[in-house]
Amino acid sequence: MSESPEVPAGAPDRGMRRGVLLLAAVAALLVYAADQLTKWWVVSTMSPGERTPVVGEVLWWQFIRNPGAAFSLGEDITWVFTVVMVVVSVLIMLTLRRVRSAAWAVALGLVLGGALGNLTDRLVREPGFGVGHVVDFIAVPRFAIFNIADCGVVVGVSLVVLLTLFGRELDGTRTTSARRDVQRLEASPEEEGTRG
Incomplete structure (x- = not known):
């Protein structure tokens, strides 16, 4: 009977890391492609x-070119938003190297x-490199006009907030306080049974 080949110690972790990175890349690519295709269609x-x-x-489509951030804030400092987006993108890519959780991968992929x-x-739209105006077109009553990229960021950040509130770490484990809360909840029915 032949022995199964020995699996290197770091192999499962490497496989998990690749899977998580692929999941984040797919989420990011889907948002990016949908965003750019819809903007191309609008323009x-x-x-x-x-x-x-x-x-x-x-709900209606309304084509505007937004030089600022949400609600057209900061229209005179467009280049600042360009720098912020570069920094955010780099930080997310660096953080993804530590992620081992599918939920975190999807959340960060959507934001990315x-x-x-x-x-x-x-970078590529008028009036020029680094100060281009963002194409927005999704309009709802009494709210900003936005685009698919904005939707990806909002959904991704909401997931990050939920994961943080529920004590989920980047590697998928729970924080110590969250583990204690779960243990306390699991123990309370047993304690009540012993009291009665």
């Missing part, structure tokens, strides 16, 4: 300011895809 088919109803007065989508606009 190709709509005029700036044009408004197209989608669902009555609940959104940041890169809007960064592309800053």
Whole structure:
């Protein structure tokens, strides 16, 4: 009977790391591709300011070029947002090297895809490199006009907040306080049974 080949000590961790990185890359690529394709469609088919109803007065497309951040804040300092997006993208890529959790990989991948989508606009769109205006087109009542990249960032950051609140670490384990809370919850029915 032949013996199974010995698996190197670091092999499972390497395999997990590759899987998590692939998951993050897929999430980022999906957001980035959807963002850039929809922006290409908007620029190709709509005029700036044009408004197209989608669902009555609940949702419509409205093509604008945004030099600032959300709600057009900071229109005069466009280059600052370019620098921030570069820094955020680099930090996420560095952080992904430590991630072993699928949930964290998806969350950070969504934020990365959104940041890169809007960064592309800053780098290649008018009026010039580093100060390009972001194409926004999704409009809802009493809210900012936004795009798919913004959606990726918001959903990704929301997941990061939830993972943090539930005590999930980058490697998928729970923080000590979260483990204690879970143990306390699991122990309480038994304690009540012994009291009764």
